[in-house]
Amino acid sequence: MTSTTHHAADPSHASPLGKATEYQSHYAPELLYPIPRQLKRSELGIADAALPFVGEDLWNAYELSWLNGKGKPVVAVGTFRVPATSPNLIESKSFKLYLNSFNQTAFDSLEAVSAAMTRDLSAAAGSPVTVALESLSQRPQASIGTPDGVLLDDLDIACDRYQPAPELLSCRPGEAVEETLHSHLLKSNCLVTGQPDWAMVVIRYRGAPIDRAGLLRYIVSFRNHNEFHEQCVERIFTDIRQRCRPETLAVYARYTRRGGLDINPFRSTGECYGRPENTREIRQ
Numbered sequence: 001m002t003s004t005t006h007h008a009a010d011p012s013h014a015s016p017l018g019k020a021t022e023y024q025s026h027y028a029p030e031l032l033y034p035i036p037r038q039l040k041r042s043e044l045g046i047a048d049a050a051l052p053f054v055g056e057d058l059w060n061a062y063e064l065s066w067l068n069g070k071g072k073p074v075v076a077v078g079t080f081r082v083p084a085t086s087p088n089l090i091e092s093k094s095f096k097l098y099l100n101s102f103n104q105t106a107f108d109s110l111e112a113v114s115a116a117m118t119r120d121l122s123a124a125a126g127s128p129v130t131v132a133l134e135s136l137s138q139r140p141q142a143s144i145g146t147p148d149g150v151l152l153d154d155l156d157i158a159c160d161r162y163q164p165a166p167e168l169l170s171c172r173p174g175e176a177v178e179e180t181l182h183s184h185l186l187k188s189n190c191l192v193t194g195q196p197d198w199a200m201v202v203i204r205y206r207g208a209p210i211d212r213a214g215l216l217r218y219i220v221s222f223r224n225h226n227e228f229h230e231q232c233v234e235r236i237f238t239d240i241r242q243r244c245r246p247e248t249l250a251v252y253a254r255y256t257r258r259g260g261l262d263i264n265p266f267r268s269t270g271e272c273y274g275r276p277e278n279t280r281e282i283r284q
Contacts, residue, residue: 023097023100024097024100024101025100025101025103025104025105026101026104026105027101027102027105027116028097028098028101029098029101029116029120029123031094031097031098031101032090032094032095032098032121032123032124033090033091033093033094033124034087034088034089034090034091034124034125034126035088035089035090035091035228036088037086037087037088037089037230038087040228040231040234041234044234044238045238046234046238048087051084051085052237052238052241052269053084053234053237053267053268053269054084054085054267054268054269054270054271055083055084055265055266055267055268055276056081056082056083056084056265056266056275056276057081057082057084057089057229057230057263057264057266058079058081058263058264058265058266058276058278059078059079059080059081059082059095059261059262059263059264060077060078060079060080060257060261060262060264060278060280060284061077061080061099061260061261062077062257062260062261063096063099063259063260063261064076064077064078064099064102064133065102065103066102066103066105066106066107066113067104067105067106067107068106068108069107069108071106074110074137075135075136076110076113076133076134076135076136077133077134077136077140077142078099078131078132078133078134079131079132079278080117080121080129080130080131080132081129081130081275082121082125082127082129083125083127083128083129084230084265084266084267085127086125086126086127086129087125087126087127088124088125088126089125089228090121090124090125092228092229092258092259092261092263093259095261096259096260096261098120099260099261113133114131114132114133117131117133118131142280143278143279143280144279144280144281144282144284145279145280146182146281146282147182147202147279148180149179149180149181149182149202149204150179150180150181150182150212151182151183152181152182152183152185152212152215152216152219153183153184153185153216155212155213155216157216157217159217159220159221161217161220161221162220162221162222162223162224162225163221163222163224163225164218164221164222164225164235164239165217165218165221166218166239166242166243167243168214168215168217168221169210169211169214169218169239169240169243169244170210170211170244171207171208171209171210171211171244172208172209172210172211174208174209176206176207176208176209177206177207177208178205178206179204179205179209180202180203180204181202181203181204181210181212181215182200182201182202182203183200183201183216183219184200184281184283185216185219185220186198186199186200186219186222186232186253187199187222187223188222188223188225188226188227188229188232189224189225189227190226190228191226191227191228191231194226195258197229197255197256197258198255198256198283199229199253199254199255199256199281200253200254200281200283201219201233201236201251201252201253201254202250202251202252202253202254203215203236203240203249203250203251204249204250204252204273205240205244205246205247205248205249205250206246206247206248207244207245207246207247207248207249208244208245208246210240210244210246215240218239219236222236229253229255229263229265230263232253232265233251233253233265233266233267234265234267236251236253237249237251237267241269246269248268248269248270248273249268249269250266250267250268250269250273251266251267251268252264252265252266252267252276253265254280254281254284256281256283256284257284262284264276264278
């Protein structure tokens with residue numbers, strides 16, 4: 001699906017990100033700003049026709065509102081799943097501006113809002129986007145937890161690299177293992193504004209045992225790196241795959257929210273790991 005009202009260019013050109021913006025409170029799908037994924041994937045040697053992963057970008061929205069037919073506000077939360085195979089990612093500030101454009105717009109039902117968002121987001125991404133909205137009057141529930149497996153953050157390591165350093169990754173001698181490792185120490189910065197983005201990253205794999213100290217130092221090395229959430233996860237996936245050659249691999253990052261949105265990219269070598277669970281990290 002395509003739309004002539006959407007842009008697909010350099011993220012710093014004609015983008016609302018990092019600029020003073022007048023909020024629109026009436027429905028404006030043209031606010032969505034897509035960015036071609038291939039711009040960054042080419043840096044990683046990833047060909048669009050032969051992606052080494054499957055997955056999705058799971059967004060949660062906490063500031064959703066519109067008017068019902070009588071002008072009374074409805075408030076809701078939403079979950080959006082953008083497939084990793086879509087040609088475009090959606091810039092987060094444009095997503096926020098788009099969602100705010102519903103604030104003073106009347107819709108007959110929650111289903112009508114969902115249909116509009118599904119249509120607009122799918123057009124911007126270039127592939128079908130799954131939309132799930134829940135009115136707060138329905139008392140939706142959310143789960144907060146930590147992943148099973150090993151937390152790396154208590155390792156006593158020295159860190160002196162703050163730009164991605166894949167050479168820190170290595171495997172230890174030994175039989176193949178299947179394990180889940182995670183860390184709360186992932187920090188990167190917005191590609192355009194330089195604002196900090198904080199996340200928990202979860203790495204699940206089967207293969208030669210990955211050196212945990214080196215992996216944690218590698219995660220910390222993103223601390224001064226400027227890249228969008230989705231691109232950071234694809235870089236982590238690619239580096240681990242190339243350096244450690246696991247039989248299977250999944251990388252999942254749960255980023256803290258900004259502007260009422262959190263973005264949680266998931267990339268996996270195959271369907272063996274299924275779809276990511278939407279369990280919130282404690283900072284979300």
